[in-house]
Amino acid sequence: MLARLASKRLLEIRQAFRQSPQTIRSLSTALNYHIDTPENNPNVPWEFNEANKPKVNEILSHYPSNYKQSAVIPLLDLAQQQHGGWLPVSAMDAVAKVVEVAPIRVYEVATFYSMFNRAKVGKYHLLVCGTTPCMIRGSREIEDALLKHLGVKRNEVTKDGLFSVGEMECMGCCVNAPMITVADYSTGSKGYTYNYYEDVTPKRVVEIVEALKRGEKPPHGTQNPERINCGPAGGNTTLLGEPKPPPCRDLDAC
Amino acid sequence: MGLGSLASRALRSSSSSRVLSTNPRYNLIRTIVSTPELHKPEAATEAASEPDLPKRTPIAGARVHFPNPDDVIEVFVDGYPVKIPKGMTVLQACSVAGVDIPRFCYHDRLSIAGNCRMCLVEVEKSPKPVASCAMPALPGMKIKTDTPIAKKAREGVMEFLLMNHPLDCPICDQGGECDLQDQSMAFGSDRGRFTETKRSVVDKNLGPLVKTVMTRCIQCTRCVRFASEIAGVQDLGMLGRGSGEEIGTYVEKLMTSELSGNVIDICPVGALTSKPFAFKARNWELKGTETIDVTDAVGSNIRIDSRGPEVMRIVPRLNEDINEEWISDKTRFCYDGLKRQRLSDPMIRGADGHFKPVSWRDALAVVAEVLHQVKPEEIVGVAGKLSDAESMMSLKDFLNRMGSNNIWCEGNGKYLDADLRSGYLMNSSISGLEKADCFLLVGTQPRVEAAMVNARIRKTVRATKAKVGYIGPPTDFNYDHDHLGTTPETLAAIADGRHPFSAALSTAKNPAIIIGAGIFDRQDTAAILSLLNSLSAKFKNLITPEWNGLNVLLLNAAQAAALDLGLTPESDSGMESAKFVYLMGADDTNLDDLPKDAFVVYQGHHGDKGVYRANVIFPSTVFSEKEGTYENTEGCVQQTVPAVPTVGDAREDWKITRALSEVCGVRLPYDSISGVRSRIKNVAPNLLRVDEREAAVFSGLLKPEGSEKVSAVPFGVTVENFYMTDAITRASKIMAQCSALLAKK
Numbered sequence: 001m002l003a004r005l006a007s008k009r010l011l012e013i014r015q016a017f018r019q020s021p022q023t024i025r026s027l028s029t030a031l032n033y034h035i036d037t038p039e040n041n042p043n044v045p046w047e048f049n050e051a052n053k054p055k056v057n058e059i060l061s062h063y064p065s066n067y068k069q070s071a072v073i074p075l076l077d078l079a080q081q082q083h084g085g086w087l088p089v090s091a092m093d094a095v096a097k098v099v100e101v102a103p104i105r106v107y108e109v110a111t112f113y114s115m116f117n118r119a120k121v122g123k124y125h126l127l128v129c130g131t132t133p134c135m136i137r138g139s140r141e142i143e144d145a146l147l148k149h150l151g152v153k154r155n156e157v158t159k160d161g162l163f164s165v166g167e168m169e170c171m172g173c174c175v176n177a178p179m180i181t182v183a184d185y186s187t188g189s190k191g192y193t194y195n196y197y198e199d200v201t202p203k204r205v206v207e208i209v210e211a212l213k214r215g216e217k218p219p220h221g222t223q224n225p226e227r228i229n230c231g232p233a234g235g236n237t238t239l240l241g242e243p244k245p246p247p248c249r250d251l252d253a254c
Numbered sequence: 255m256g257l258g259s260l261a262s263r264a265l266r267s268s269s270s271s272r273v274l275s276t277n278p279r280y281n282l283i284r285t286i287v288s289t290p291e292l293h294k295p296e297a298a299t300e301a302a303s304e305p306d307l308p309k310r311t312p313i314a315g316a317r318v319h320f321p322n323p324d325d326v327i328e329v330f331v332d333g334y335p336v337k338i339p340k341g342m343t344v345l346q347a348c349s350v351a352g353v354d355i356p357r358f359c360y361h362d363r364l365s366i367a368g369n370c371r372m373c374l375v376e377v378e379k380s381p382k383p384v385a386s387c388a389m390p391a392l393p394g395m396k397i398k399t400d401t402p403i404a405k406k407a408r409e410g411v412m413e414f415l416l417m418n419h420p421l422d423c424p425i426c427d428q429g430g431e432c433d434l435q436d437q438s439m440a441f442g443s444d445r446g447r448f449t450e451t452k453r454s455v456v457d458k459n460l461g462p463l464v465k466t467v468m469t470r471c472i473q474c475t476r477c478v479r480f481a482s483e484i485a486g487v488q489d490l491g492m493l494g495r496g497s498g499e500e501i502g503t504y505v506e507k508l509m510t511s512e513l514s515g516n517v518i519d520i521c522p523v524g525a526l527t528s529k530p531f532a533f534k535a536r537n538w539e540l541k542g543t544e545t546i547d548v549t550d551a552v553g554s555n556i557r558i559d560s561r562g563p564e565v566m567r568i569v570p571r572l573n574e575d576i577n578e579e580w581i582s583d584k585t586r587f588c589y590d591g592l593k594r595q596r597l598s599d600p601m602i603r604g605a606d607g608h609f610k611p612v613s614w615r616d617a618l619a620v621v622a623e624v625l626h627q628v629k630p631e632e633i634v635g636v637a638g639k640l641s642d643a644e645s646m647m648s649l650k651d652f653l654n655r656m657g658s659n660n661i662w663c664e665g666n667g668k669y670l671d672a673d674l675r676s677g678y679l680m681n682s683s684i685s686g687l688e689k690a691d692c693f694l695l696v697g698t699q700p701r702v703e704a705a706m707v708n709a710r711i712r713k714t715v716r717a718t719k720a721k722v723g724y725i726g727p728p729t730d731f732n733y734d735h736d737h738l739g740t741t742p743e744t745l746a747a748i749a750d751g752r753h754p755f756s757a758a759l760s761t762a763k764n765p766a767i768i769i770g771a772g773i774f775d776r777q778d779t780a781a782i783l784s785l786l787n788s789l790s791a792k793f794k795n796l797i798t799p800e801w802n803g804l805n806v807l808l809l810n811a812a813q814a815a816a817l818d819l820g821l822t823p824e825s826d827s828g829m830e831s832a833k834f835v836y837l838m839g840a841d842d843t844n845l846d847d848l849p850k851d852a853f854v855v856y857q858g859h860h861g862d863k864g865v866y867r868a869n870v871i872f873p874s875t876v877f878s879e880k881e882g883t884y885e886n887t888e889g890c891v892q893q894t895v896p897a898v899p900t901v902g903d904a905r906e907d908w909k910i911t912r913a914l915s916e917v918c919g920v921r922l923p924y925d926s927i928s929g930v931r932s933r934i935k936n937v938a939p940n941l942l943r944v945d946e947r948e949a950a951v952f953s954g955l956l957k958p959e960g961s962e963k964v965s966a967v968p969f970g971v972t973v974e975n976f977y978m979t980d981a982i983t984r985a986s987k988i989m990a991q992c993s994a995l996l997a998k999k
Binding site: 032033034036042089101102103104105107108111112113114 | 456458482488489490491492493494495498499500502503504505506
């Protein structure tokens with residue numbers, strides 16, 4: 001009896017400490033089904049543009065002709081770049097036609113990978129890393145700063161259509177945590193970039209956003225002026241001199 | 255035990271380390287405990303391999319077929335040595351050894367997915383439990399299915415599966431026949447540790463037949479694999495990832511397959527259930543009657559589940575030779591037609607044109623009087639497409655005694671003769687189609703005419719990449735095919751060797767030509783049949799001692815038996831000169847040519863098309879209410895078994911004709927169904943060999959070489975609407991919904 005009470009209490013405490021479990025999961029990944037809208041429905045015509053058609057053939061040439069479906073991920077990526085960072089259902093249908101599979105097989109892939117956005121994103125899609133090292137180093141504050149500055153909710157596009165903020169899992173920059181990624185769809189697949197901005201602070205991300213708004217391209221990489229790439233702040237403290245050469249045999253001597 | 259001691263025990267259990275607690279009794283919260291023998295598998299092994307073992311029998315009569323004697327390997331299941339062919343999985347080896355491994359995603363007839371992990375077993379020298387459904391058995395493998403490791407693995411998997419599974423068994427239609435329910439009773443724990451909120455998934459609209467409660471889904475993907483592999487509709491898929499994973503169609507789409515009802519059977523939980531059957535009955539209140547289906551010429555084996563006088567649902571029965579374990583949607587969901595539009599009383603049309611219910615005595619007397627006034631050659635009898643052999647026999651005997659031999663069965667046409675069985679049967683047999691490596695479909699759309707035969711062809715095409723040629727109007731196929739043409743002239747070109755497909759036919763080992771029963775209604779039936787004869791003369795591989803590739807795909811359940819019994823029209827002018835027409839359930843016979851003053855007797859179970867012109871109605875029974883013999887398109891004879899009582903004053907067809915014969919003064923010499931059958935024995939003895947397929951003795955069609963030319967009229971579409979082909983399906987509300995929502999065009 002007591003044990004049950006105790007465990008119940010324990011549960012309550014745990015519930016209280018837990019963040020509300022699924023607040024707003026990013027819209028592009030929350031729904032595993034499609035809802036027709038005027039701009040996203042199967043009747044909207046969509047095809048790869050003239051600039052991308054050679055790229056499609058190039059991608060297909062990487063795979064054996066009887067395994068065309070292997071090209072589905074790169075083609076979806078290309079389609080996403082072409083369509084301003086997101087995949088309408090008609091784009092997925094177009095990819096299905098290219099790789100000669102049923103559309104559902106492409107939907108399966110597109111819903112599996114969180115990098116494929118199935119809802120509209122801004123021209124600059126800002127992705128805040130939310131994995132543990134970045135979270136410890138303050139990624140929540142960075143996201144809050146971004147959302148507050150842009151005046152949007154997560155996965156919402158700003159009124160001018162320029163920005164949207166999403167969350168990503170670890171992008172492998174833990175040494176420069178916290179970091180954000182800026183996916184730049186402003187120039188289509190031609191000038192598409194996917195840049196990491198590392199060692200950011202709530203102040204710095206706002207500056208980056210402002211710079212992007214002005215059309216500048218702020219230098220990517222670490223934003224801490226004291227660091228070079230992933231080196232330590234203030235320059236190296238160890239391994240300063242020339243490294244001792246390995247103890248090789250003197251080949252000339254023999 | 256005082257309250258104090260209880261409290262102290264509870265405190266102790268919550269404070270002490272639970273995982274390592276040696277006495278599980280103290281664990282009031284955590285029930286899945288680590289037991290010492292788990293950490294010492296050697297100890298368990300010794301216990302399992304006892305020297306003398308009790309005998310075990312293979313699961314469900316599993317038989318092992320060794321295609322090559324060199325490929326035999328021996329494995330040990332719980333210490334029992336089993337010989338199995340190479341390439342079998344561990345799970346199959348276990349079932350041969352008599353151990354039933356729990357499973358959700360594995361299905362004999364679908365590809366292996368290996369994602370439910372319920373079939374974990376221990377294999378010696380393997381560091382982890384292995385998924386037996388996906389692991390090939392290797393020689394000398396020592397499989398242990400009953401060890402603590404295997405048991406713990408299953409319990410763990412079950413706990414994960416139940417994590418997000420709603421506890422709505424009391425309101426779930428699958429309750430009582432649910433794999434998850436059964437297996438959690440057998441292998442699961444009595445409580446779980448999951449305290450978070452369960453996930454919920456939006457239900458999908460898959461059409462009028464399949465109801466979805468997607469929150470119950472355990473992501474076994476059986477339905478996805480069934481849809482893409484067997485039904486051939488690429489609609490369902492697995493969307494999302496991780497805990498958000500769900501089965502769906504992504505874009506709103508109905509499942510437009512003629513086999514979609516089978517996903518209800520293969521779903522191991524209550525995620526996909528029957529929409530018409532929803533909340534109608536519990537499976538333990540139903541009486542199962544093993545019988546056969548008559549809505550097409552395949553004769554699928556079914557079980558009619560009834561409660562009292564009502565048919566509640568129809569489910570398939572396993573028959574490897576005919577329908578494997580699938581049935582078409584028409585077979586499964588036509589059952590509500592059995593209780594609508596039924597004729598329950600004998601009726602006579604009055605002078606005002608309205609029907610008046612009368613007694614059997616009066617109705618029979620009226621018909622007998624009319625019968626005596628007409629000339630024998632003015633009497634015509636037509637057997638309907640759902641007639642059984644007994645009723646057709648008695649109708650033929652009766653009308654013969656009245657002096658007429660103008661009796662035929664719907665769909666058999668005027669020009670078909672019943673002399674050779676090979677001329678109207680599927681000579682390769684349905685399961686034999688799997689051996690074929692080249693198909694030529696002539697004027698037939700098997701997908702709508704015989705969905706189970708089509709499933710067999712699709713299976714063959716998928717497995718062997720067999721070539722399929724099709725001559726007929728453009729239609730829907732769920733496998734790759736070459737559309738060769740639309741007229742019989744294409745067939746003539748193939749027979750002459752002028753067509754590229756002739757090369758494919760001549761190089762094939764077992765070519766199969768399938769002719770649709772639609773050609774029997776054509777003017778040039780004889781010419782087409784003689785063309786086939788020259789085809790079989792030209793392509794020697796078509797008919798060999800081991801293989802007969804000349805097939806006719808019949809449309810209706812009654813056709814084959816009718817031809818066996820010799821129900822063929824005597825004269826070409828049947829209807830034009832008729833004064834008395836006896837329709838035995840015939841609704842699709844064209845009565846336009848019938849003279850206005852002709853007297854029409856309609857003996858049938860549904861108030862369908864035939865009733866409009868009838869003068870007298872005799873109510874009879876449907877297939878779920880009678881014992882009747884049917885022969886399917888491959889010549890396999892099967893019997894229906896009564897599942898529910900008859901409606902009102904209805905009688906079995908043969909009893910009605912027998913009674914009428916007595917009133918007419920030409921009493922038929924049988925008083926029981928066995929009497930009718932002994933009469934059938936004289937005419938077509940094969941119709942008494944139930945559940946056997948009697949192949950045609952002579953192969954070939956024995957038609958003279960074509961003197962007539964085939965016409966240039968294109969082949970027509972025989973079945974316009976798959977969901978509504980006969981009186982039962984036309985009366986069914988579910989079938990009406992299906993044709994409104996799902997039928998193409």
